[in-house]
Amino acid sequence: MRRKTFWKFVGPSVALMLFFIAAPLVAVLWQSFFLSVPVVQSVEVETCSPGFPSQTCVTELKSRPVLDENGRPVTNTAFVGLQLYNAVVQPETVWQALKTGDYEAILRIDFWRALRFTLTFTFVTLPLVLSIGLAIALAVNNAAPKVRGPVIFVSLLPYIITPVIGGISIYWLFVGDGIATRLIEAVIDRNIAVMTMGWAVEALMMFYRVWHVAPFAFVIFYAGLQGVNRDTLESAMIDGASRFERLRYVIIPHLMPLIIFVTLIHLMDSYRVFEEVVAFNAQSQRISLQWLTYDFLQPDDSGNRSIGRASASSILTMIGIVIILFPVLRRTWRDHKS
Amino acid sequence: MLKTITVAFALSLMAGGSALAACAYENKVPIKAITSAFPAYEVIAAKMKECGNVQVELDQEVRTKSAPALAANPALYHISSVHNGTIVPLINEDTIRPLDDLVAKFGQDLNPNQLIKIDGKIVAIAFMVNMQHLMYRKDIFDDLGLEVPATYDDLLAVAEKIKAAGIVDYPLGATFKADWNIGIDFVNLFVGYGGEFVNADNTPAINSEAGLKTLEMMKKLAEYMDPEYLVADATFVQQQFQQKKIAMSNFWASRAAKMDDAAESQVVGLIGTAAAPAAVAGGIPAVMFSWDGFAIAKNISDEEAEAAFRVALEGGDQEMVEENNDLAIWLINGYKPGEMAKGAIDTMQKGAKPNPSTTWRGLITDAIEKNVVEYMTGKKTAEQTLEAIEAGYTTSAREAGLL
Numbered sequence: 001m002r003r004k005t006f007w008k009f010v011g012p013s014v015a016l017m018l019f020f021i022a023a024p025l026v027a028v029l030w031q032s033f034f035l036s037v038p039v040v041q042s043v044e045v046e047t048c049s050p051g052f053p054s055q056t057c058v059t060e061l062k063s064r065p066v067l068d069e070n071g072r073p074v075t076n077t078a079f080v081g082l083q084l085y086n087a088v089v090q091p092e093t094v095w096q097a098l099k100t101g102d103y104e105a106i107l108r109i110d111f112w113r114a115l116r117f118t119l120t121f122t123f124v125t126l127p128l129v130l131s132i133g134l135a136i137a138l139a140v141n142n143a144a145p146k147v148r149g150p151v152i153f154v155s156l157l158p159y160i161i162t163p164v165i166g167g168i169s170i171y172w173l174f175v176g177d178g179i180a181t182r183l184i185e186a187v188i189d190r191n192i193a194v195m196t197m198g199w200a201v202e203a204l205m206m207f208y209r210v211w212h213v214a215p216f217a218f219v220i221f222y223a224g225l226q227g228v229n230r231d232t233l234e235s236a237m238i239d240g241a242s243r244f245e246r247l248r249y250v251i252i253p254h255l256m257p258l259i260i261f262v263t264l265i266h267l268m269d270s271y272r273v274f275e276e277v278v279a280f281n282a283q284s285q286r287i288s289l290q291w292l293t294y295d296f297l298q299p300d301d302s303g304n305r306s307i308g309r310a311s312a313s314s315i316l317t318m319i320g321i322v323i324i325l326f327p328v329l330r331r332t333w334r335d336h337k338s
Numbered sequence: 339m340l341k342t343i344t345v346a347f348a349l350s351l352m353a354g355g356s357a358l359a360a361c362a363y364e365n366k367v368p369i370k371a372i373t374s375a376f377p378a379y380e381v382i383a384a385k386m387k388e389c390g391n392v393q394v395e396l397d398q399e400v401r402t403k404s405a406p407a408l409a410a411n412p413a414l415y416h417i418s419s420v421h422n423g424t425i426v427p428l429i430n431e432d433t434i435r436p437l438d439d440l441v442a443k444f445g446q447d448l449n450p451n452q453l454i455k456i457d458g459k460i461v462a463i464a465f466m467v468n469m470q471h472l473m474y475r476k477d478i479f480d481d482l483g484l485e486v487p488a489t490y491d492d493l494l495a496v497a498e499k500i501k502a503a504g505i506v507d508y509p510l511g512a513t514f515k516a517d518w519n520i521g522i523d524f525v526n527l528f529v530g531y532g533g534e535f536v537n538a539d540n541t542p543a544i545n546s547e548a549g550l551k552t553l554e555m556m557k558k559l560a561e562y563m564d565p566e567y568l569v570a571d572a573t574f575v576q577q578q579f580q581q582k583k584i585a586m587s588n589f590w591a592s593r594a595a596k597m598d599d600a601a602e603s604q605v606v607g608l609i610g611t612a613a614a615p616a617a618v619a620g621g622i623p624a625v626m627f628s629w630d631g632f633a634i635a636k637n638i639s640d641e642e643a644e645a646a647f648r649v650a651l652e653g654g655d656q657e658m659v660e661e662n663n664d665l666a667i668w669l670i671n672g673y674k675p676g677e678m679a680k681g682a683i684d685t686m687q688k689g690a691k692p693n694p695s696t697t698w699r700g701l702i703t704d705a706i707e708k709n710v711v712e713y714m715t716g717k718k719t720a721e722q723t724l725e726a727i728e729a730g731y732t733t734s735a736r737e738a739g740l741l
Contacts, residue, residue: 040697040739047695048455049422050464050629050669052686055451062696063540063740065430073431087733108718108726110708176566193565198715284516284568284711301518302700303405303427304738 032084032311036075038065084312088292111313114292115320121206121288122270122324128210129266130259133217138247140218141225152222159215167279170208174200175281198285205276205286213269217262224258225251264328271321289317361389361652367645369393371417372407374400374630376592378466378666379419386653400424408433413635416646420462421630422693423700425454430697434461434633440647447656452669454629456695462633465654466592466666469614469627469690470513470526471681473579473594474586476610478505486612490527490555490624493586493615497562500585510562511578511587514714515571521707526588527552529691530617530624536698540740542731544702545724553713553720555617560714568714580604588614588625594678595664611681613688622689627682629669629692698731698740705730 040063048057065073086092090109097105106112140151158166173180174194181194194200228251236246252259274290277283283291296310368391373379375396383394397403400419405427407414413433420428428434436459441448445463454462474486482503487493493510500509513519528535533548560567564578576593578584580603596602597609614625632650634643656672663674667682675683693699705727713723735741 035737037737037739045457046455048453049692050451050454050467051692052683055453056692057455060694061538063698065739067432071432108712108722175569176564195566195569281516281569284715299402299405300700300704301401301423301426302697303424303430304697304700304704304734306734306737308737309733 028311028314031307032315033079033081034077035080035084035308036077039074039076040064041066080308084308085316088309088312088316110287110292111289111316114287114289117202117286118271118273118288118290118320120202121209121273122267125206125209125213125270126263126266128206129213129217130262132210132214133262134221134255136214136218137221137225138251140222155218156215158211159213159219161212163212163275164279166212167205167208167276170204171280174204195281195285201280201282201285205273205280205282208276208280209270209273213266217266220258220262221255224255228254260328260332264325267324267328268321271324272317289313289320293317360385360657363389363648365389365391365645365649367391367642369417369642369646369649370415371395371419371632371646371650372397372400372404372415373417373419373632374398377595378592378630378662381658381662381665382465382653385655385658386649389649389652392649404428405431405433408635408637411637413637416635416638416642417632417650418635419630420633421468422628422695425462425633426695426697426700428633429456429461429695433636435636435638435643436461437463437634437647440634440644443644444648444651447671448651449669449671452631454631462631463650463654464629464631464669466631466668466670467627467629467682467686468590468592468667469682469685470522470588470590470625471614471623471685472586472612473589473597473609473681474612475506475582475605475608477608478503478585479610481505486610487615488613489616489619489621490530490559491619494558494562496586497559501562506585507583508562508564508578509585510559511570511575511584511589512559512563512567513570513572513575513589514556514560514563514567515574516568516707516711517571518703518707519571520568520710520714521703523556523588524552524706524710525703526614526625527555527617529626530621532618532621535702540698540735542702542728542735544706544731545721545728549724549727550720551617553710553723556710556714568711579609591667591679591682594681598664598678609678611678613681613684614690616688622691623685625685625690626693627686627690697738698735701734701738701740702727702731704734 042061043064044059045062045064046057046059048055068074088111090111093109094106094112097103107116136155140148140155143151172178175181181192185192194204232250233246236250241249272290273288274294277286277288277291287295293310293313296306296313299305371383371386371392371394373383373394373396375398379396383396386392386394395415401424404415404418404420404424408418408428409431418428425434438460441453441460441463448463452464453460454464472486478484478500479486482499484496484499485492487496497509500506512523514523528544528548531548531551533546533552534543537543564570564583570578572590572593575584575587575589576596579587579589579597582604594609594611598606600606614623616622617624634646634650638646654670656670659668659670659672664676664678667675667679709718709723709726709730712718712726713720718726732741
């Protein structure tokens with residue numbers, strides 16, 4: 001392709017990416033180092049509100065932002081260095097905890113609590129998604145052609161359902177007197193409350209993610225299986241390779257690029273876990289990094305929100321994704337070069 | 339084809355005509371409003387629309403939307419529903435209009451109690467008040483010969499007796515959901531124990547005797563609840579009542595009407611109300627009440643402001659109250675407090691305080707919510723919780739310029 005033609009095709013998409021992805025990213029980075037603080041004054045205010053039988057009025061000192069001539073709050077924006085990152089990560093508290101050996105104190109900080117859960121979530125679901133996806137693909141590949149269509153359709157269903165909806169329906173099975181809880185209660189013959197147990201909520205969220213994403217891995221692997229070299233397989237059989245050995249030495253090496261692809265996508269997606277926390281109402285037990293950012297962004301009743309800390313937390317999330325993707329990307333790069 | 343269109347047009351005119359009939363006048367200026375989405379506002383919105391040219395968005399997230407929408411020029415809505423908390427950013431950013439001239443012109447039927455005044459200027463019109471107060475199963479209390487508890491210690495004793503009798507699944511319900519819900523329960527008790535949230539210079543003061551007592555009481559109360567209380571929002575507790583799973587709760591007055599809704603409730607006529615219990619014997623009820631009403635945007639023309647004000651008044655007029663008397667604790671003239679309103683009125687008469695409309699309030703409630711949840715799940719001790727609330731508040735108060 002000529003260079004000019006190449007840019008004609010790629011140009012628009014690069015421009016859009018610069019505008020809609022790169023520019024906001026720079027803005028977020030900027031916001032995480034600069035803090036806008038409204039200028040506030042103390043004023044005495046009389047407030048009258050309803051009472052029975054008649055109104056009550058109170059006079060008290062209140063902090064009010066100073067407004068400029070256009071009626072907009074006056075703010076001071078200043079470079080604050082790593083102050084916002086410090087507020088999220090709280091390194092002094094962590095250092096203290098490490099010195100005194102009180103490791104639980106670290107998990108009492110939202111960021112570290114979220115990081116702990118996010119990492120566990122990512123690395124527990126990854127092998128499960130890969131192995132279950134591969135297992136379904138192999139099963140479908142070996143199934144009679146007649147049942148293949150329906151089996152593929154059924155296996156894909158969990159992936160089609162919107163994550164929040166799917167999550168809520170599993171949540172309902174277990175919350176309070178849900179059907180699943182009732183069944184477990186009938187078996188073990190005592191009352192249980194699933195949502196009060198942090199580990200159970202965590203396990204349910206992981207179960208849901210695996211159930212939801214395994215079909216994606218399945219589809220990719222199933223497509224890959226169609227390209228396995230028949231001759232190699234047959235010669236392996238003649239050499240006396242067992243079913244497992246054929247899988248280990250012929251099929252998996254053939255699927256390796258796809259396995260790496262699914263791994264990349266899954267690492268990125270699950271490091272940004274969010275829907276599960278919302279659907280399972282899990283914030284009292286477990287929070288994720290993405291949820292933390294969202295929480296900083298939510299305004300409270302008086303309209304305050306911490307954009308700065310939200311930006312810092314999302315930059316940290318991005319750095320985290322780069323770190324966990326690094327080994328996989330390096331491997332791909334090396335394979336590519338050799 | 340033409341005929342169908344003509345007929346449709348005629349029908350729509352008739353429909354429009356009959357709808358207009360309920361409004362005292364015909365509104366000519368297009369008006370947009372955003373309000374909360376609970377039942378009382380549904381009724382008010384319907385009434386406002388009857389005046390014609392009115393568009394109302396009922397939105398659960400009005401608290402996060404109204405401030406930026408009214409700050410725009412021209413404002414995106416003419417009318418926004420407000421309460422003690424949500425009026426703070428509107429006042430701070432000066433985006434709502436003083437209403438004194440409009441009240442003088444159109445507000446003859448308003449009850450003086452409805453006028454929310456800040457610095458002598460009327461800034462909002464309240465329709466109703468809302469708060470949590472005691473709701474209990476009259477039949478269970480009669481059967482067991484129990485007294486309605488006046489303090490939280492009495493409440494624990496009563497809960498113990500109900501638990502021993504084994505009539506319901508759990509003696510107690512509470513809106514302890516791990517978000518703003520549980521924050522309100524903390525705030526209520528904290529005020530009941532005489533706590534102060536911040537000092538005069540906006541530094542936190544929550545790490546106090548009152549704070550410790552509040553947390554202790556919350557743990558004690560939780561022992562009598564459904565163990566999954568951290569997912570219990572108002573609808574959850576309402577259903578616990580309706581399905582006879584709990585015997586009492588310090589619960590929202592705005593939900594009282596639902597208890598007697600035969601379509602969904604098994605406890606019609608069985609629920610009694612009383613003042614919110616006090617935290618200390620002889621003290622004020624451990625609860626803060628809110629008013630809920632409307633404000634008019636500043637960044638609109640005088641003509642629009644006048645039309646918006648009239649429409650909003652039509653929404654909350656005496657006729658509306660007469661038709662929906664038990665839907666809320668109305669402040670509007672013509673309201674006849676029913677059986678279910680007893681608890682709310684008692685609570686106010688015993689000296690319950692209104693929620694403060696201040697900037698620090700939102701910040702500290704936010705810090706309270708998060709940390710109290712971790713106290714309830716056992717991740718933090720009471721001392722650690724109070725320290726963490728102060729630390730969280732201090733960080734966000736610095737960012738908000740309060741410190």
